[in-house]
Amino acid sequence: MELSRSAFLRLGASGVVTAASGVLGTGVALGAPPPPAPQGDDLGFLAFGAVGEGAARAFYRQALATPGLFDAGERRHLTQARKAKRDHLIKLNAAMGADAVGSDDFEFDLPKTAFSTHDKAVAFGTSLEELLVGVYLNGAAYSADEGTRLLLARLLTVDGQILGSLRAMAGRPVAAGLPIPMATEDAGAALDKLVTVPGSPGGR
Amino acid sequence: MRRTTLAAILAVAAALAIPAGAQALTVYAATSLTNVFPAMDKGPTYSFGGSNTLQRQIENGAPADVFASAGPTEAQTLFREGLCTRPVTFAINRLVLLIPNSNPGNVTSVYSLRSGGRKLSIGTAGVPLGAYTRALLKRLRLSSILSSNTVSQQTNVGQVSSQVALGAADAGFVYYTDGLAVKARTKMISLPKWSQPPVRYQICAVRRSGAATGGAQAFIREVTGKAGRAALKGYGFGLPPRK
Numbered sequence: 222m223e224l225s226r227s228a229f230l231r232l233g234a235s236g237v238v239t240a241a242s243g244v245l246g247t248g249v250a251l252g253a254p255p256p257p258a259p260q261g262d263d264l265g266f267l268a269f270g271a272v273g274e275g276a277a278r279a280f281y282r283q284a285l286a287t288p289g290l291f292d293a294g295e296r297r298h299l300t301q302a303r304k305a306k307r308d309h310l311i312k313l314n315a316a317m318g319a320d321a322v323g324s325d326d327f328e329f330d331l332p333k334t335a336f337s338t339h340d341k342a343v344a345f346g347t348s349l350e351e352l353l354v355g356v357y358l359n360g361a362a363y364s365a366d367e368g369t370r371l372l373l374a375r376l377l378t379v380d381g382q383i384l385g386s387l388r389a390m391a392g393r394p395v396a397a398g399l400p401i402p403m404a405t406e407d408a409g410a411a412l413d414k415l416v417t418v419p420g421s422p423g424g425r
Numbered sequence: 426m427r428r429t430t431l432a433a434i435l436a437v438a439a440a441l442a443i444p445a446g447a448q449a450l451t452v453y454a455a456t457s458l459t460n461v462f463p464a465m466d467k468g469p470t471y472s473f474g475g476s477n478t479l480q481r482q483i484e485n486g487a488p489a490d491v492f493a494s495a496g497p498t499e500a501q502t503l504f505r506e507g508l509c510t511r512p513v514t515f516a517i518n519r520l521v522l523l524i525p526n527s528n529p530g531n532v533t534s535v536y537s538l539r540s541g542g543r544k545l546s547i548g549t550a551g552v553p554l555g556a557y558t559r560a561l562l563k564r565l566r567l568s569s570i571l572s573s574n575t576v577s578q579q580t581n582v583g584q585v586s587s588q589v590a591l592g593a594a595d596a597g598f599v600y601y602t603d604g605l606a607v608k609a610r611t612k613m614i615s616l617p618k619w620s621q622p623p624v625r626y627q628i629c630a631v632r633r634s635g636a637a638t639g640g641a642q643a644f645i646r647e648v649t650g651k652a653g654r655a656a657l658k659g660y661g662f663g664l665p666p667r668k
């Protein structure tokens with residue numbers, strides 16, 4: 222059966238693609254994955270993920286708290302995405318162990334204009350998810366530890382699905398070509414604009 | 426009569442010199458507190474140094490009454506060992522990259538150090554500054570700069586900032602407040618916020634036989650109180666939320 226573009230978009234927006242890939246995922250599971258044991262600078266991918274997921278979680282919270290921006294179906298997706306962010310944070314912090322990012326280490330200052338219209342909110346959420354997908358892809362390729370690579374690939378899969386949902390909300394193709402790996406240096410520069418360190422001296 | 430008068434004068438003089446019940450107070454504090462603590466209170470005898478060194482000295486019975494460390498690890502360790510009261514966070518700092526004004530290493534960001542070949546000054550792994558620096562470099566995926574540059578490791582932050590200020594290093598990782606202290610001869614380069622480890626200072630009263638417990642508690646109240654917070658802010662420190 223072939224799907225038209227619009228039918229595929231509807232599928233993505235309704236979460237069928239997500240659900241189907243979840244079913245496929247459990248069908249081919251190979252047993253317990255190796256636990257992450259990050260080596261050296263592997264930590265950078267995880268730490269970026271923890272801060273980035275925190276920023277994304279703040280976005281979904283704010284998006285859901287802003288009345289009139291999204292319809293009921295979209296709100297369901299955003300709620301699922303918010304829950305996924307929480308799960309990702311827990312998994313990332315567990316992998317980082319003593320280097321975990323504390324819940325009060327960072328605050329997120331999201332621009333008010335990002336929530337002024339539906340399209341702006343979707344575009345802002347998309348930009349956040351693109352940072353995460355880019356860095357996870359980089360980490361899945363270049364982390365030294367096998368368990369860390371697998372964790373990042375699993376996070377990448379879920380965030381890729383969330384990104385597809387957001388693209389569908391914007392009326393764009395769910396799949397927009399192959400994602401590009403992103404260095405933490407570049408992604409970090411974008412993320413830094415949203416991050417504040419509570420109590421940090423010197424206005425930073 | 427004269428003997429009685431002399432005794433009374435001596436008693437009054439002694440009472441004026443040392444308030445009733447007071448003992449001389451000895452404060453062991455992280456090097457990065459060298460300027461702010463004496464400005465806050467000239468009374469105590471201060472001993473400044475690397476937090477881990479001071480921790481070891483207290484464990485070995487040094488006559489400290491108060492311990493203020495640049496990270497939670499050292500104070501919390503003493504607390505777990507029963508050697509100090511429960512530590513409280515009283516100040517916040519952040520890491521910066523310090524370069525000499527002349528910038529001979531042409532360092533424009535932390536990522537400049539990736540190309541290697543420069544003289545870099547950092548804290549040893551055992552002191553909070555060194556631990557924070559290594560944590561930050563891991564987050565930035567820049568641990569390799571510790572092998573691609575010539576690295577000099579120092580036991581306290583004052584030595585790192587001095588090396589940079591004197592031009593003996595092209596760059597060094599220090600606390601923001603230590604960068605302020607040598608700002609006439611150096612420039613600070615901010616580091617990505619998302620990569621900053623939480624730099625939190627903790628203070629506790631040392632538990633040992635003969636410790637000036639009352640004085641220690643009073644000093645801690647002073648540091649965490651209105652005047653102490655104002656002094657810390659004046660020296661560039663960040664402050665935790667008021668309890």
